[in-house]
Amino acid sequence: MDIDLIFKIAAIGIIVSILNQVLSRSGREEQATMTTLAGLVVVLMMLSQKIAELFDLVKQLFGF
Amino acid sequence: MGGFLQACGGALIAVILYLTLGKQGKDLGIVLTVGACCMILLLGLQYLQPVMELLSQLECIGALDGNLVKILLKAAGIGFLSEIACLVCTDAGNSAxxxxxxxxxxxxxxxxxxxxxxxxxxxLQKILGGA
Incomplete structure (x- = not known):
């Protein structure tokens, strides 16, 4: 089991939430939103490979 | 068996990390849940491989129609995937x-x-003799 991926996602989440707080408090709301979006895109890019792997496994197992 | 224990540990760690992210990182928390689900399912579904081989052996022994068993397996796969995706959507607050x-x-x-x-x-038509 690739537990590193879960830790990576959690680390990105914590960093993004800290940046979001800092930027929001300093009055840069739009930059905070952009940071959250960038974090989400990075995490989704990491995850899409695993989702494709899961779908391939299900396809192969259940004969899709 | 070791894989199952790994999955249990991974799920517990993922839940704790999800709670750590809290309200601020709720969107990334959902992505974390999806990632953990993927990892656990990739681990768990590998145990189904010998079961599928046994099923195909039984199909050969019982001289069953291969297409019928394929339909049943496909239905099981669709049910499994739709259930997981539905639960993730519900967790994300979008039950519709x-x-x-x-x-x-x-x-x-x-x-x-x-x-x-x-x-x-x-x-039924053959048995009842209908047109």
């Missing part, structure tokens, strides 16, 4: 999307089982 996905899965299973119903209908 989850329900729509479940209905779409049910429709796909019904579409898949049309040949089975046709076969049953033909058999």
């Amino acid at each position: 999307l989850g329900k729509a996905l479940q209905i779409a899965g049910s429709c796909t299973v019904l579409w898949l089982s049309v040949p089975l119903f046709r076969g049953l209908l033909e058999l």
Whole structure:
């Protein structure tokens, strides 16, 4: 089991939430939103490979 | 067996990390849940490989129609995927999307089982002697 991926996602989440707080408090709301979006895109890019792997496994197992 | 224990540990760690992210990182928390689900399912589904081989052996021994067993397996796969996706949508607070996905899965299973119903209908017509 690739537990590193879960830790990576959690680390990105914590960093993004800290940046979001800092930027929001300093009055840069739009930059905070952009940071959250960038974090989400990075995490989704990491995850899409695993989702494709899961779908391939299900396809192969259940004969899709 | 070791894989199952790994999955248990991974799920517990993922839940704790999800709670750590809190309200600020709720969107990334959902992505974390999806990632953990993927990892656990990739681990768990590997144990199904020998079961599928056994099923194909039984199919050969019982001289069953291969297409019928394939339809059953496909229905099981669709049900499994739609259930997981529905639960993730519900967790993310969008239960309407989850329900729509479940209905779409049910429709796909019904579409898949049309040949089975046709076969049953033909058999009934033969038995009853209808046109």
